[in-house]
Amino acid sequence: MTTPTQQPEQPGALPGAMYTSPIPVRPTHLGHALASEWTKIRSVRSTVWTLCVFVALVVGIGLLVGWKTSGETYTDVPYTIPALFGLMLGQICLITLGVLVVTSEYGTGMIRTTFTAAPQRHRVLAAKFLVFFALAYTVSAVSITVVGLATAAINEIPSGPGENWGTSVLLGSLYVSLLGVLGLAVGSMLRHSAGAITAMLGVVLVPAIMPAFLMISPALRGIGETMLEYNAPNSLSALFGTAMYDGQAGGVPQLLALLGITLVAVAGAFALLEKRDV
Amino acid sequence: MIELSGLTKRYGERVAVNNLTFTVRPGIVTGFLGPNGAGKSTTMRMILGLDRPSAGDVRIDGRHYAQLHDPLRQIGALLDAKAMHGGRTAYNHLLCLAQSNGIPASRVTEVLDTVGLTPVARKRAKGFSLGMGQRLGIAGALLGDPRILMFDEPVNGLDPEGIHWIRNLMKSLAHQGRTVFVSSHLMSEMALTAEHLVVIGQGRLMADTSMADFIRENSRSYVTMRSPERERLLDVLHAAGIAVADGPDGAVEVDGVAAPELGELAARERLVLHELSPRQASLEEAFMQLTAESVEYHAHDGDPGAVRGGPAPGGGATSGGEGQWGAGWGGPEQRRRKG
Numbered sequence: 001m002t003t004p005t006q007q008p009e010q011p012g013a014l015p016g017a018m019y020t021s022p023i024p025v026r027p028t029h030l031g032h033a034l035a036s037e038w039t040k041i042r043s044v045r046s047t048v049w050t051l052c053v054f055v056a057l058v059v060g061i062g063l064l065v066g067w068k069t070s071g072e073t074y075t076d077v078p079y080t081i082p083a084l085f086g087l088m089l090g091q092i093c094l095i096t097l098g099v100l101v102v103t104s105e106y107g108t109g110m111i112r113t114t115f116t117a118a119p120q121r122h123r124v125l126a127a128k129f130l131v132f133f134a135l136a137y138t139v140s141a142v143s144i145t146v147v148g149l150a151t152a153a154i155n156e157i158p159s160g161p162g163e164n165w166g167t168s169v170l171l172g173s174l175y176v177s178l179l180g181v182l183g184l185a186v187g188s189m190l191r192h193s194a195g196a197i198t199a200m201l202g203v204v205l206v207p208a209i210m211p212a213f214l215m216i217s218p219a220l221r222g223i224g225e226t227m228l229e230y231n232a233p234n235s236l237s238a239l240f241g242t243a244m245y246d247g248q249a250g251g252v253p254q255l256l257a258l259l260g261i262t263l264v265a266v267a268g269a270f271a272l273l274e275k276r277d278v
Numbered sequence: 279m280i281e282l283s284g285l286t287k288r289y290g291e292r293v294a295v296n297n298l299t300f301t302v303r304p305g306i307v308t309g310f311l312g313p314n315g316a317g318k319s320t321t322m323r324m325i326l327g328l329d330r331p332s333a334g335d336v337r338i339d340g341r342h343y344a345q346l347h348d349p350l351r352q353i354g355a356l357l358d359a360k361a362m363h364g365g366r367t368a369y370n371h372l373l374c375l376a377q378s379n380g381i382p383a384s385r386v387t388e389v390l391d392t393v394g395l396t397p398v399a400r401k402r403a404k405g406f407s408l409g410m411g412q413r414l415g416i417a418g419a420l421l422g423d424p425r426i427l428m429f430d431e432p433v434n435g436l437d438p439e440g441i442h443w444i445r446n447l448m449k450s451l452a453h454q455g456r457t458v459f460v461s462s463h464l465m466s467e468m469a470l471t472a473e474h475l476v477v478i479g480q481g482r483l484m485a486d487t488s489m490a491d492f493i494r495e496n497s498r499s500y501v502t503m504r505s506p507e508r509e510r511l512l513d514v515l516h517a518a519g520i521a522v523a524d525g526p527d528g529a530v531e532v533d534g535v536a537a538p539e540l541g542e543l544a545a546r547e548r549l550v551l552h553e554l555s556p557r558q559a560s561l562e563e564a565f566m567q568l569t570a571e572s573v574e575y576h577a578h579d580g581d582p583g584a585v586r587g588g589p590a591p592g593g594g595a596t597s598g599g600e601g602q603w604g605a606g607w608g609g610p611e612q613r614r615r616k617g
């Protein structure tokens with residue numbers, strides 16, 4: 001019995017030169033990744049569903065509330081305030097969508113195909129962030145604007161701060177979209193849909209619930225108050241000029257805090273992405 | 279051209295791929311063989327830059343995978359038929375891949391046609407059968423009309439027609455001057471498609487040889503003899519200076535002497551024979567033998583009598599002539615033959 005030996009043998013004569021494709025070669029850039037990610041996000045049902053639920057919540061509840069209010073309500077709050085109630089629930093939709101944009105790829109194994117097609121992983125992730133953010137921001141801004149316009153039309157318009165509802169549209173949309181971006185970053189780090197969604201629900205809910213317990217102890221009171229001020233529902237309310245807790249600052253510090261946390265998470269997602277095996 | 283040099287991958291204590299050095303050349307189909315857990319998929323993932331090697335290096339036409347700016351134009355790969363989002367239609371799945379490499383959308387329609395999925399182009403992939411998923415994966419590999427193609431067990435789950443189609447596809451791709459690298463468990467499959475062979479076992483290189491050489495060196499022909507007077511048979515053969523080996527169930531195996539000669543010898547000695555059959559060891563057996571030391575999920579080596587030919591409980595019998603090359607060897611019994 002002979003064992004096949006290793007031999008650096010030249011197998012058969014090569015039939016002519018190496019194959020050259022007739023398709024012209026163009027160097028790829030971020031634009032290609034953006035187009036690809038846009039196709040991905042628009043071509044799955046989970047996107048359509050989460051966004052439909054979001055719009056239904058924000059616009060549906062918003063119109064209902066706007067219809068039941070009268071002009072005096074808006075003497076010191078913007079017309080968009082009816083959208084706030086829908087946003088409190090709707091932010092969960094954007095978080096879920098943000099998480100799913102990346103974890104669904106890990107769950108299905110698509111991520112291997114994706115990174116085989118585009119080994120510049122940071123470019124893929126950047127495109128995901130940009131496409132998701134643009135989509136989430138556009139949808140929430142349009143929804144809030146629709147609610148604002150409808151409320152203004154239904155109710156009689158007394159002049160006052162209520163008219164300046166543009167800021168609430170811009171900043172409110174930014175806040176919920178950033179929560180979604182944070183979800184995407186967390187999803188990219190955890191690579192697991194259920195894990196990432198749970199983690200994000202914790203981020204939204206724990207600071208809203210914990211203060212009730214923290215306030216009991218005088219030592220923890222400080223932390224409790226910070227949580228009360230910076231939790232997602234209160235931050236959103238503050239951006240709409242009606243903070244449940246200590247709203248003088250108008251929500252900008254809360255928005256900046258979320259921006260900071262999100263940037264850190266995004267940086268973490270990029271750092272881990274290059275290190276780990278897929 | 280794919281060049282591996284000293285490629286190694288460790289998962290904790292476990293060495294999945296151990297110092298692999300070989301080159302996959304253009305113009306031919308190169309088969310990549312190894313038993314379960316040998317490290318074939320891990321090697322392919324490292325070639326594609328998905329897993330980082332613990333040591334060593336792999337280059338595609340001289341460059342690292344991460345340096346490729348339009349990888350689908352250079353190398354098309356099918357790793358796992360289900361590596362796609364089930365909620366996306368076949369067309370959109372391919373479209374997002376095409377867009378990421380700046381490939382025109384018209385090419386998507388072309389490859390869908392090539393693999394025969396045009397009728398289900400607008401159907402979601404989650405409803406696809408295994409074979410359809412495999413075809414969609416292959417469409418993705420062909421999308422960029424690449425110079426190098428890599429398939430991880432492409433015939434898995436395909437019906438005979440699909441297997442035939444893949445074989446011809448791989449051959450024609452290689453014929454056009456492309457590099458084709460395909461993994462398999464089945465020597466029989468490779469014997470039909472591959473011109474060159476790389477065999478690994480437990481992550482180590484066991485053979486890097488042309489298919490023709492492998493067949494020449496490994497398809498041992500021998501003669502099985504069986505007699506009620508086994509001891510006398512052995513004596514007779516010994517006296518004639520013929521080397522013997524033990525076969526299964528008391529049979530005697532003779533290498534290098536033709537059956538007619540052995541029959542005449544027995545007749546001269548008035549020896550009753552119950553069997554005198556010329557045999558050819560299958561390539562599958564040669565492959566098993568080559569990787570036997572490295573088979574990971576080893577059955578016990580007991581039962582010295584039944585070394586060859588006894589049908590393994592889990593799989594088909596592996597002995598026999600060329601006609602049985604297709605016999606599976608997936609059974610849990612992977613015994614080493616005495617040689």
Ligand SMILES: Nc1ncnc2c1ncn2[C@@H]1O[C@H](COP(=O)(O)OP(=O)(O)OP(=O)(O)O)[C@@H](O)[C@H]1O
Nearest residue numbers: 289292294312313314315316317318319320321463
């Ligand atoms: N991510 C991982 N973490 C830990 N061990 C791994 C990982 N991936 C592979 N392995 C181990 O590396 C070894 C090689 O696995 P691999 O999948 O490459 O084998 P294979 O040759 O493709 O096998 P098969 O023929 O069954 O597909 C196996 O023992 C496996 O357990």
Ligand SMILES: [Mg+2]
Nearest residue numbers: 318319320430
């Ligand atoms: Mg494998």
